[in-house]
Amino acid sequence: MIEVIEQSAKTASQFFQNFLTTEKTVFKNGLLQKLDARIKIPFMFSLIILSITTFDYIKLSVLLAFLIFLTLTSKINPKILLSRIWLFTLFTFVIVSPKIFEGWAVSHEGLIYALTFTLRVAISLSSVSLIILTTSFSDIISTLRFFKVPDSFLSILILTYRYIHLTFSELFRIIVARESRRIKKQKLSELWTSGGNSLGLFFIRVFERSERIYLSSLARGNYYRAYSKPIRFSITEAFFITTFCLLIWWFI
Amino acid sequence: MEVRGERIIVAKNISYKYPDGTEAVRDISIEIYEGEKVAILGPNGCGKSTLILLLSGLLTPTKGEILIFGRKVGKENAEFLRRNIGVVFQNPDDFLFNPTVREELLYTPAQLGMDYETAINLAKEFARKFEIEDLFEKPPFRLSGGEKKKVSIACSLMLNPKILFLDEPTANVDGKTRRKILELVQVSRGTIITATHEIDIVPKIAERVVIIGDNKKIIADGGLDILEDESVLVSAGVI
Ligand SMILES: Nc1ncnc2c1ncn2[C@@H]1O[C@H](COP(=O)(O)OP(=O)(O)OP(=O)(O)O)[C@@H](O)[C@H]1O
Ligand SMILES: [Mg+2]
Numbered sequence: 001m002i003e004v005i006e007q008s009a010k011t012a013s014q015f016f017q018n019f020l021t022t023e024k025t026v027f028k029n030g031l032l033q034k035l036d037a038r039i040k041i042p043f044m045f046s047l048i049i050l051s052i053t054t055f056d057y058i059k060l061s062v063l064l065a066f067l068i069f070l071t072l073t074s075k076i077n078p079k080i081l082l083s084r085i086w087l088f089t090l091f092t093f094v095i096v097s098p099k100i101f102e103g104w105a106v107s108h109e110g111l112i113y114a115l116t117f118t119l120r121v122a123i124s125l126s127s128v129s130l131i132i133l134t135t136s137f138s139d140i141i142s143t144l145r146f147f148k149v150p151d152s153f154l155s156i157l158i159l160t161y162r163y164i165h166l167t168f169s170e171l172f173r174i175i176v177a178r179e180s181r182r183i184k185k186q187k188l189s190e191l192w193t194s195g196g197n198s199l200g201l202f203f204i205r206v207f208e209r210s211e212r213i214y215l216s217s218l219a220r221g222n223y224y225r226a227y228s229k230p231i232r233f234s235i236t237e238a239f240f241i242t243t244f245c246l247l248i249w250w251f252i
Numbered sequence: 253m254e255v256r257g258e259r260i261i262v263a264k265n266i267s268y269k270y271p272d273g274t275e276a277v278r279d280i281s282i283e284i285y286e287g288e289k290v291a292i293l294g295p296n297g298c299g300k301s302t303l304i305l306l307l308s309g310l311l312t313p314t315k316g317e318i319l320i321f322g323r324k325v326g327k328e329n330a331e332f333l334r335r336n337i338g339v340v341f342q343n344p345d346d347f348l349f350n351p352t353v354r355e356e357l358l359y360t361p362a363q364l365g366m367d368y369e370t371a372i373n374l375a376k377e378f379a380r381k382f383e384i385e386d387l388f389e390k391p392p393f394r395l396s397g398g399e400k401k402k403v404s405i406a407c408s409l410m411l412n413p414k415i416l417f418l419d420e421p422t423a424n425v426d427g428k429t430r431r432k433i434l435e436l437v438q439v440s441r442g443t444i445i446t447a448t449h450e451i452d453i454v455p456k457i458a459e460r461v462v463i464i465g466d467n468k469k470i471i472a473d474g475g476l477d478i479l480e481d482e483s484v485l486v487s488a489g490v491i
Contacts, residue, residue, distance in 0.1 A: 023352070027389055137351045162349050169393050212346035215310050218330075219339040220407070221363025227371070 010175045014168075025133040030074030032134040035240055036232045037143040040135065043240050044127040050251050051123040057112060059251065060119040066243075067126045074134055081133070085125040092121040137161060142228050155224050163210055170206050174198055257286030260415065260443060261307055266316030268302055276302035277313070278468045284415075284443060291454045292447045294464035295489035300447035301342050303464075304417045307445065309333045320415075335364060338413035342420045342447075344400035348392040353384065353403055356392055360411055378410040381432060398425045409436055418446040422453055449490055454479060463488045 026033065032040060051063055071081050096117045099110040131140070144154060178198060261284035268277040277299045284290060284307070292300050305311040306318060309325040321336065323329045341347040350356040357379065361371035379385045382402040392400060401424050408416060418437070422430045434456045437444055446457050454461060454476070461478045465471040465488050472478050472488070485491045 023389055023391065138355050161351070165391075165393060166349075209346065212341070212343075213349050215305065216339075216341060216347045217349065218310055219308065219334065219337075219341075220360045221334050223363050225362045225365065227358060227362050227368045 010172060014172065022133050023136075025074075025076050025080065026136050028075040030076065030134065031236065032070055032074040032130060034234075034236045035134075036237055037135050037139040038146050038231060039237050039240055041131055041140070041143050042147075043244055044131050046244060047127045047247075048124045050247060051120045054251060055113075055116050057116045057119065060116055060123065063123050063247075064119060064126075067123060067130065070130060071126075074130070076130075076133055081126060081129055084129045084133075085122060088125055089118060089122045093118045138226065142226055145226070146228065151224055158224065162213065163206075166209060166213065167206050170209060171202055174202055174205065256288070259283050260286050260321055262319045263307060263313075264317050266306060266313035266318060268299075268306055268311060269314045270302075275468075277306060279316070280464075280468075280470060281316075282307075282462065282470065282473075284445065286443055287441065288443050288445075288460055289437070289458045290443075290445045290460045290462060291458035292445065292462050292464065293449060293451070293454065293488065293490050294447075295449065295466055298464045298466060298489075299468050300464065301419050304339065304419050304445070304447055308337050308339045308415070308417050310339065336414040337417070338408035338411055338415070339417045340404050340408045340419060340421060342423075344397075344404045345393070347404045347407075348400060351391055352389050353379075353392055353395070354388045356403055357407055357410070360407065364411070374410050375406075378406040381436070382406045382429065398429065401425050402429055405433060409440075412440065413442060415443045415445070416440070418444065420448055421446060422448065422450060451479065451485070451490055463490070465489070 035043075047063060047067070051060060054060065068078070071078055093114065096114045100106055100114050102110065135143075141154060141158065144157075145151075175198075178194075261282070263280065263282050265279050265281055266277060267275060267279055269275045280299075280303065292303065294300055302311070306313055307320075309318070309320055309329075312325055318325055320329075320333055323332065325333065348356055350359055354375070357375035358371050361374070366374075376385070379388065382405070384399065384402050384406065387395060387399060387403070392403060395403065401421075405418070405421055408418075421433050421437075425433070430453075434453060437446070437457045444457065448454070459476060461472070461474065461476060462470060463472040463478065463484060472481075472484050478484060482491070
């Protein structure tokens with residue numbers, strides 16, 4: 001039992017660490033990675049807005065197809081994208097599925113509604129995931145800074161990001177350390193107390209480490225300044241701006 | 253004794269108690285002069301790391317007073333102090349917090365308002381020196397212990413601060429890196445204060461030795477000749 005719980009906590013902590021560290025996909029030489037983040041982020045958000053302004057499933061399907069095109073040209077394994085969006089998409093579908101039925105019969109309108117609604121969610125999630133998978137955290141921050149998002153908000157974002165990493169790596173270390181020093185199998189009753197102890201230890205450690213990291217950020221300057229790169233303008237940027245105009249023209 | 257530069261750190265009877273009541277530093281007085289290379293030696297738990305945090309103005313003593321460059325430690329002088337003082341923590345996990353090694357190296361230059369070209373060239377130069385160029389895009393928490401140490405030392409050394417505190421800089425690193433660190437400390441003209449319990453590196457990084465004993469008191473303070481006095485070293489628990 002304890003093995004199962006610790007094993008899943010270990011996997012979970014690794015999973016979240018991986019979820020946030022996307023350097024495997026961010027540094028690939030793909031289409032979206034080449035695109036300047038200051039164009040990419042507004043572009044992807046405009047796809048979301050376009051998708052919620054229409055109920056035309058053909059338009060929605062084209063958007064989805066375009067996102068799949070982006071995924072492939074950005075050298076991202078579709079499985080990675082799928083693993084990030086399937087849960088919520090399925091959840092949405094389950095929520096709206098009652099609309100499909102009128103009594104015992106399947107209503108054509110209801111079916112279209114349920115599908116378009118699910119499509120919208122899939123499009124929104126894919127767009128956001130593609131941003132995260134192809135943009136480094138620091139580029140996201142400097143883009144937000146470029147669009148004059150207030151520093152106070154950014155600093156909260158940066159701190160959250162730091163502490164999430166910290167939290168999960170700390171959890172991982174505690175589990176591994178316990179594992180390495182446990183010799184005999186534990187009973188369920190022992191799990192209860194030792195698990196509680198571990199949890200308490202975990203919170204204290206995260207708290208104290210965050211204090212020391214705060215000291216370090218004092219030592220190294222904490223004015224939330226960062227470098228901004230000059231805006232690029234190449235064929236990639238031109239392609240996205242043209243696509244953007246075409247989409248707007250088609251949707252309106 | 254040779255003529256000393258200006259006194260840049262003056263600590264008078266400082267003590268520090270952690271919130272849990274542990275008194276990590278007890279009634280210590282010390283003066284550091286400009287350009288000095290000082291080694292702080294002492295057994296585990298004698299308060300070296302805490303003393304470094306105090307002398308660098310990151311912690312405020314619970315008793316006593318510290319003047320750094322003649323200024324009090326506090327909010328009004330925070331930016332001035334941070335610009336002139338570099339600290340490398342004993343545990344790199346406490347020190348590194350950026351998403352990638354590249355950003356780690358560029359972090360403080362950005363805070364100081366250094367222009368990007370200068371900063372990236374400096375970062376690359378030091379990455380080459382420490383052989384960490386290949387790690388640029390990796391998140392620091394996925395590095396080996398020694399690699400983390402190299403990154404944190406490079407972060408501070410590249411800025412050549414007026415005062416640099418190194419907490420156990422050579423623990424956990426291989427021979428080659430250790431030589432590199434010692435070499436860079438030797439050529440630096442700034443004030444460098446190193447906490448360590450590795451006696452053999454002391455002559456290479458310091459000309460003044462401060463020994464803290466088990467009782468958390470300074471039991472010796474002077475030139476390298478102190479290292480020849482075996483009884484002092486034994487009572488300090490360093491050999
Ligand atoms: N965050 C903390 N809370 C409470 N006590 C602490 C804390 N950090 C350190 N101490 C205690 O303060 C004393 C001095 O610790 P410090 O880390 O300064 O020693 P040190 O000389 O650097 O040791 P080492 O050679 O092992 O690095 C120790 O007794 C330690 O247990
Ligand atoms: Mg220490």
